[in-house]
Amino acid sequence: MSGAEFVPLSLPPLLIGILAAIACALPGNFLLLRRQALIGDAISHVVLPGIVVAFLVTGVVATGPMMLGAAGAAVLAVVLIEAVRRLGRIEPGAAMGVVFTAMFAGGVLLLEQSDTSSVHLDVEHALFGNLESLIWLEATGWSSLVDPEALAGLPPELSRIALAALGVLAFTVVFWRPLKISTFDEGFAATQGIPVGLLGISLVIVAAIAAVAAFDAVGSIIVIAMFICPPAAARLMTNRLEAQVGWSVGFAILSAVLGYVLAGYGPLWLGARDAVSAAGMIATVSGLILAAAALFGPHKMRSGAPKDA
Amino acid sequence: MLADALSLQLGYNATLVAIGATLLGLSAGVTGTFLFLRKRALVSDAISHATLPGVGLAFIVMVALGGDGRNLAGLLAGSALSAWIGLLCVQWLTRRTRLAEDAAIGAVLSVFFGFGIVILTVIQTMSSGRQAGLEGFLLGSTAGMLYADAVLIAVGGALTLLLVLLLRRPMTLVAFDPEFAAATGVNTSRIDLAMMGLVLAVTVVGLKIVGLILIVALLIIPPVTARFWTDRTDRVVAIAGLFGGLSGYLGAAISATAPALPTGPIIVLVAFALFATSLLFAPGRGVLAEVLRYLAFQRRVHVRQGLLALAQGQPIYERFTLRLLRQAGLARADGVATETGRARAAKALRDETRWGIVRQSEGFEAEAAFYDGLTEIEAVLTPDQIAEVDAAIGAPREVTP
Known part of the structure; x- marks a missing residue:
């Protein structure tokens, strides 16, 4: 394929997909080890009511308020889950189930009630995203990458997700040691003077930011898949956290690239005319990677577990 | 409709x-x-x-x-x-x-x-x-x-x-x-x-x-x-x-x-409304019941401590305790015990002393586990056991200079 076709049509969605996958997979590693993997699931469900409320309050489909609304809804959901868990003495899984389904139902109801037919805001879009439509019209070829005028026309989702990915990366690097210690031994971390509770909440908030930024570009289904599948597959490849994070980023990139290419060109190779959903395909590929890791990963069992259990 | x-x-x-x-x-x-x-x-x-x-x-x-x-x-x-x-x-x-x-x-x-x-x-x-x-x-x-x-x-x-x-x-x-x-x-x-x-x-x-x-x-x-x-x-x-x-x-x-x-979301929201109501108002495990239980417990502690203070002739500075005692007719506004208050205070002090004996003696180990500063001793010990404890305390003695 020539640059004239690739750069405007495929490069931006591909980059956005890769960045979204990395931004979600990084905090996903820690959430997985802390047995909070489903937080990503809950967050991506409650993003919908947040966005709808932001739209109803401001009356416009603008990214700023919507990101704020989504982030606010994510934080509210975390607080509510904790409140329901403590006040009602309910196990965390059930508390999560109660809160995120109710908030999602509220979001759908609000969406149906309000007049959003004129704007591009619906449930299916929220779930699937529209990765394929994030094209770069100003680009004419590889040379556009150094042309400031053309660069100004890049889809705004790209810079946002890049910023979010950078933020997540910075958080992971700066707080690496406390994160690592508190993930594996919370009691020991507390004796070392690490604010364990604050760190836990910060991790969830960072995850929420990554989820909201990715959600904006690629829809919630990739968000859930990328929070869980690459870290889970990486967990089966190694016993060291550093290596696990490395593997997970690799798997995330692989899922994004392979998924995008398969969705865009796979059907053409099979003789069909139209592409399939890129978001769905990326999630599917990440699942296949996890399946492969679960079958052949060198560390798929707990260390010390019987070989043929 | x-x-x-x-x-x-x-x-x-x-x-x-x-x-x-x-x-x-x-x-x-x-x-x-x-x-x-x-x-x-x-x-x-x-x-x-x-x-x-x-x-x-x-x-x-x-x-x-x-x-x-x-x-x-x-x-x-x-x-x-x-x-x-x-x-x-x-x-x-x-x-x-x-x-x-x-x-x-x-x-x-x-x-x-x-x-x-x-x-x-x-x-x-x-x-x-x-x-x-x-x-x-x-x-x-x-x-x-x-x-x-x-x-x-x-x-x-x-x-x-x-x-x-x-x-x-x-x-x-x-x-x-x-x-x-x-x-x-x-x-x-x-x-x-x-x-x-x-x-x-x-x-x-x-x-x-x-x-x-x-x-x-x-x-x-x-x-x-x-x-x-x-x-x-x-x-x-x-x-x-x-x-x-x-x-x-x-x-x-x-x-x-x-x-x-839409049917689905409405059904879920109705279910959630039932949940929220139960979380707040259910008897026993609900939040409101929990708060009421806590307040009742707080009162019992205040009254008990107030009675012990009255019995030992100590002044009560805690306003909430004083108000509770006054409402129950156990003390006057200036903190002096009424007739009933003195009787209850004496009883509280005697029970406290009995509990002290119970908690020190090995024979009452199981019963001593019930001590929380509030439980009436009659609820835990039989009259015979109380008599035994009283014997250990002994009769009032003459004050020797």
Whole structure:
């Protein structure tokens, strides 16, 4: 394929997909080890009511308020889950189930009630995203990458997700040691003077930011898949956290690239005319990677577990 | 309008939907209770999301065979099959790898859902797929439901309910004590499988009404709500069924009154309203009851400490204590004890001294465990034992200079 076709049509969605996958997979590693993997699931469900409320309050489909609304809804959901868990003495899984389904139902109801037919805001879009439509019209070829005028026309989702990915990366690097210690031994971390509770909440908030930024570009289904599948597959490849994070980023990139290419060109190779959903395909590929890791990963069992259990 | 809907007067279709939703809520509440007691509530989330590829593939297969792709029975059969595969994947990942169950659930639900979306986009490009309306399965769509579909849902809900009632004893046993269940000869893994099968049945039956994203709410919220009202399993099951059925019925009725009120979300929100009410106001485990209990306890501590202070002739500085004593007629505004107050104070001090003896002597070890500074000694010791303690204290002695 020539640059004239690739750069405007495929490069931006591909980059956005890769960045979204990395931004979600990084905090996903820690959430997985802390047995909070489903937080990503809950967050991506409650993003919908947040966005709808932001739209109803401001009356416009603008990214700023919507990101704020989504982030606010994510934080509210975390607080509510904790409140329901403590006040009602309910196990965390059930508390999560109660809160995120109710908030999602509220979001759908609000969406149906309000007049959003004129704007591009619906449930299916929220779930699937529209990765394929994030094209770069100003680009004419590889040379556009150094042309400031053309660069100004890049889809705004790209810079946002890049910023979010950078933020997540910075958080992971700066707080690496406390994160690592508190993930594996919370009691020991507390004796070392690490604010364990604050760190836990910060991790969830960072995850929420990554989820909201990715959600904006690629829809919630990739968000859930990328929070869980690459870290889970990486967990089966190694016993060291550093290596696990490395593997997970690799798997995330692989899922994004392979998924995008398969969705865009796979059907053409099979003789069909139209592409399939890129978001769905990326999630599917990440699942296949996890399946492969679960079958052949060198560390798929707990260390010390019987070989043929 | 709402009264019409509640009394099933809003036309044939709305009545069918309401009956179907009630039966569905009932069986979901009852089934979900066992799932909740087994602490596996979110497995249902994986199962429900895993139905999507099955729906899509069933549509494609039915069209390829020359039939009508929208045949509900066929679609539901496909969804059941793929949900079953999803469930097996969760179990396989949990048992055969070191991943925890929550990671397995998340992986299965996102991957199956993603694959389902891929299938849906394939269907959209098929010539017969334009009006497939399979998106309706995401959030449920009861408008324009066919009579045959409604009957299918009603029968499915009733059958599920019947099965749950038949299996409730072994499922209760396995939920509370799997080892004991196994020791008494119950095949726990088979019961677990049956439980998951029932969850799957509820999910599949609920696809059309509530949709696959929200069906998990009907399995989780009613049991959690019912748990606030009682500590007995059989009652939790019954109340969860009641709340589930009520949510289904009210939700379907409310949504029938206006076009922009989608059935699934309304049912879930009704269930959540019941939950929030129970969380706040349920006797025993509710928040309000807890606060009242705490306040009553606080009062008892204040009165007790105030009485001890009065008995020892110490001044009381704590205003709240003073006010409580005054309200009970035990002390005057200036902190001097009344006649009754002196009697109660003397009794409190004597009990405290008795408790002191009880806690020091080895013979009363079991009884001393009840000491919390508030419990009346008569509630713990027999009159004979109290006499024994009093003998140890001894009679009043002369003050020797």
